[in-house]
Amino acid sequence: MRSRELLLDAYGRIQEELRPAVEGLTPEQLTYRPAPNANSIAWLAWHLARVQDDHIAEVAGTEQVWTAEGWYDRFGLPFPPSATGYGFTSEQVAQVRVPSADLLLDYAAAVHARTAEFLRGLTDNDLDRVVDENWDPPVTLGVRLVSVLADDLQHVGQAAYVRGSLLPG
Template structure:
């Protein structure tokens, strides 16, 4: 397997986990918080999708689908233009409500775009600097691993919350 194949497989596992966490749940179930400050499935999936869209757009110097494809308007969330969920308050987390079909359509659009961006990646591309705001500067490889790790963690959290919601 080459670098691109590894990336495609990794992002494919995220897609599977997201679908397993979301499919078949009502909007109320997706918005359930297992304690007053916990993250809901809806917020976790919206956030991981936004981070993936934001970080890959930055790494590959392209527009985010959130704005370019009108997802921000479809969700109608009361957040600023570039919001990804990072640093949001508990109250803001609670404002993320969306039906399963919208969450999954948004994730699937970002996933498809992600695959288009990572399929041509070569080993040499992984060393390209994509963010100089950090010391050391962030390479494409480090950024992609970071997104994969965060997305898998949040998808696992969403699966956990789903299990709690279904047992209630």
């Protein structure tokens, strides 16, 4: 197995785990927060897709799916197009309200499709390319891809936990 196949499988698991955490929930259930400052499923799903979209577009040198395919307008959130949810306050998290679970899942699927397209074109040598010199040591493409993957899987697990606290059993 090459790195490309490993990454494709790993990123595919985000989609596999996100669907059961989000699917079938009402807009009200998607905004449920188990504690006043906790993240909602809507925010978790939106944020993980936004960060993946932002980071993959940056390393691929493409426009984000969020703006290129009109998702920003479809969501109608009160944030600038560049917002990913990173550093959001509790009040901003509460503003992430979506009309349906399908909208979240469709956006995440579009991001995954763009990610998979990018990953299919990678070679093992590409993973050593420096993509961010603002860190010491500088961040390589491989490190960036694993970082996004780890963050997304963590947020998927959090969304599944929130769903479980909302709909136990």
